[in-house]
Amino acid sequence: MSSIQAKKTVLASAGDWLARHRGAIIAAQWVVVVFYVSLLVLPVLQPLPDSDARILNNLTVFAQFLFWGIWWPFVLLSMVLFGRLWCGVLCPEGALSEWSSRFGLNLPLPRWMRWSGWPFVAFAGTTIYGQMVSVYQYPKAVIVVLGGSTVAAMIIGFVYARDRRAWCKYLCPVNGVFNMLSRLAPIHFKVDKAAWKQSYHSHKVIPIVCAPMVPMRDMQGNADCHMCGRCSSHRDAITLSVRPPNDEVVRVGPPKxxxxxxxxxxxxxxxxxxxxxxxxxxxxxxxxxxxxxxxxxxxxxxxxxxxxxxxxxxxxxxxxxxxxxxxxxxxxxxxxxxxxxxxxxxxxxxxxxxxxxxxxxxxxxxxxxxxxxxxxxxxxxxxxxxxxxxxxxxxxxxxxxxxxxxxxxxxxxxxxxxxxxxxxxxxxxxxxxxxxxxxxxxxxxxxxxxxxxxxxxxxxx
Ligand code: SF4
Incomplete structure (x- = not known):
């Protein structure tokens, strides 16, 4: 077996592992949720840091360093390395939105939500408002910007589309950025169209719910896929695979x-x-x-x-x-x-x-x-x-x-x-x-x- 095939096999198994271990993933998501909420809420309860405050002796400075210095830059980097694995496996906002959708109204998605301008408008709004309130410095501003976004994600989840992530797909302020960066990742869930077609005749297929509502059969890249792994080996046609990092941008190109x-x-x-x-x-x-x-x-x-x-x-x-x-x-x-x-x-x-x-x-x-x-x-x-x-x-x-x-x-x-x-x-x-x-x-x-x-x-x- 060539080394690439061996790599593919290891990757494919990793994809299948994600599909088989939803419980472990959901447990990890709740750990991140608790950590995230603590970083949002606890600094607001403390006095603002004075000039002697440092990362290791002040919770607010620690949270500042972690959110803006580590968390966000490395989430961005992870998009280029692993696609939107962060979204599908660890993002607390996505997890809370999907969780709240389970108990909600399950209304159909309205037309306004599908407007393709939201990724830009949400990104622009958050970027400008973040600077107006100095989001990098002050815990109250962080709780309004990040906490507000999380509450909105839960409300959208509660109102629309059970077991789906309508917020993540249409309204999340960083959805557009993640959509772009994940196109550079060297791994993706690859769809074998012939195997998919074959599965119409030869298998009893268990339906899969794709939370960000990707049309799996026609999926050509990472832009919309959250790499949650739920569809790994679905119809024996979807496999986590390596690819040239330039492939999606160069060959697939822009959508219509x-x-x-x-x-x-x-x-x-x-x-x-x-x-x-x-x-x-x-x-x-x-x-x-x-x-x-x-x-x-x-x-x-x-x-x-x-x-x-x-x-x-x-x-x-x-x-x-x-x-x-x-x-x-x-x-x-x-x-x-x-x-x-x-x-x-x-x-x-x-x-x-x-x-x-x-x-x-x-x-x-x-x-x-x-x-x-x-x-x-x-x-x-x-x-x-x-x-x-x-x-x-x-x-x-x-x-x-x-x-x-x-x-x-x-x-x-x-x-x-x-x-x-x-x-x-x-x-x-x-x-x-x-x-x-x-x-x-x-x-x-x-x-x-x-x-x-x-x-x-x-x-x-
Ligand atoms: S296509 Fe959907 S179900 Fe499959 S890995 Fe991507 S997000 Fe998950």
Whole structure:
């Protein structure tokens, strides 16, 4: 047996293990639920940390470090390594949503929920609101953003679709991001169509409930599959298998209507998210704020500099010396939206030019080229989120000399991966070689623009 076949066998058995051990998975999910709820609730009951608080002597700092420094970055990384295994096996929100659906109203899914724009709108809303209330710093903000999302997931589960995960499939704020990143994973549940067809004649088939409602027979990749394993070996046709990591992006490509996916990548992951990570370190933001403040003072308009709003609208912690005035809060939101629009528009233009360089305009090809940016977009989210852990680690006295080399290495690898993807994508379309090379050069321009934003954040400013 070749080593690949041996690997497949081990993987296939792992898939079957997941299918046979639902009890163990559900037990693990409840452990994560208890841990997650404790991290959400306990810090709110403590006083806010003072300047001496550290990861190991203060629960709030510990929870901050764990949520934003470890949990989220490594969940993102897990998508690229194992697909959406996190969603199907460990996610507390998905588990609670599915659990509540068992006791609920079982109403059919309404049309509004199936709108394909939700992944972008939910991601954009959470990203902007998270910055308005300083979600990385304050437990009350965490409980509103993450806890609010969990309560909404349970309500949606209770009202709609028994034993399904309607929230995860349609409304979860990170569903779109996970959908994108999981396309890069080197493992997937592979469907053997011939075996599936054969099973119509030769088997008594036990029906499977796929919680995120994936049409299993036609499944072509990881984007919607939560890797829960329930369908492993179903009809002797579904097997956990290895695949080339570029296969889903290059060969399967975008779905029929990929408009909102494209908006999510260009304006969300590479736009709003970059704005949200960078506004705190941008000297341009400080300069704009100072000019605006001076102008307001000269006009004798003082209320935007004096008024604040409750903490659940704009950050408001006077004892911590951390209060957003109306001017601060409005500027933060404007900055994030502006960066989203500028980055999204500039990247759209560059990729539209790359598309045109390949020949007459093809909308599907444009969406396909956008998928080539996923590695760098995912790397940016990882670096942006892990910047919080670095900030928390600084006062701990941990040596951070490794941080810059690791960041550079990750960015270089992500750029190379994106270039590898786009060279595979352009090969899918008939065009002379010079056109393909020109399109790749234009795509590299888009990568350079994204790299510039990270250079500014980590080294330039
Ligand atoms: S297709 Fe559905 S049942 Fe099968 S592993 Fe994916 S999420 Fe689970």
């Amino acid at each position: 209507d990929a408009r909102w996916q494209t908006v999510l990548v260009l304006f969300g992951m590479l736009g709003l998210a970059i704005g949200a990570f960078q506004w705190t370190v941008s000297p341009w933001m400080v300069a704009i704020k100072q000019s605006l403040a001076e102008w307001l003072i000269n006009q004798n308009i003082m209320w935007p500099l004096e008024q604040s709003l409750p903490w659940f609208i704009f950050t408001n912690y006077p004892k911590q010396n951390d209060v957003f005035t109306l001017l601060d809060g409005t500027l933060v939101v404007t900055w994030i939206v502006a960066v989203g629009l500028i980055m999204g528009s500039a990247l759209s233009v560059l990729l539209a030019l790359a598309n045109r360089l390949l020949g007459a305009w093809q909308t599907r090809r444009f969406h396909h080229l956008v998928l080539g940016l996923i590695p760098l977009a995912g790397c940016g989210l990882f670096l942006g989120l892990s910047a919080t852990s670095i900030t928390i680690l600084k006062p701990e006295g941990v040596s951070l000399v490794w941080v810059s080399p690791v960041r550079i290495t990750m960015l270089v690898l992500a750029n190379l991966w994106s270039l590898g993807l786009v060279s595979g994508i352009v090969r899918q379309y008939a065009a002379p070689l010079w056109r393909k090379v020109s399109a790749c050069v234009m795509f590299a321009g888009a990568l350079a623009l994204i790299d510039l934003t990270w250079w500014l954040m980590f080294w330039g400013w």
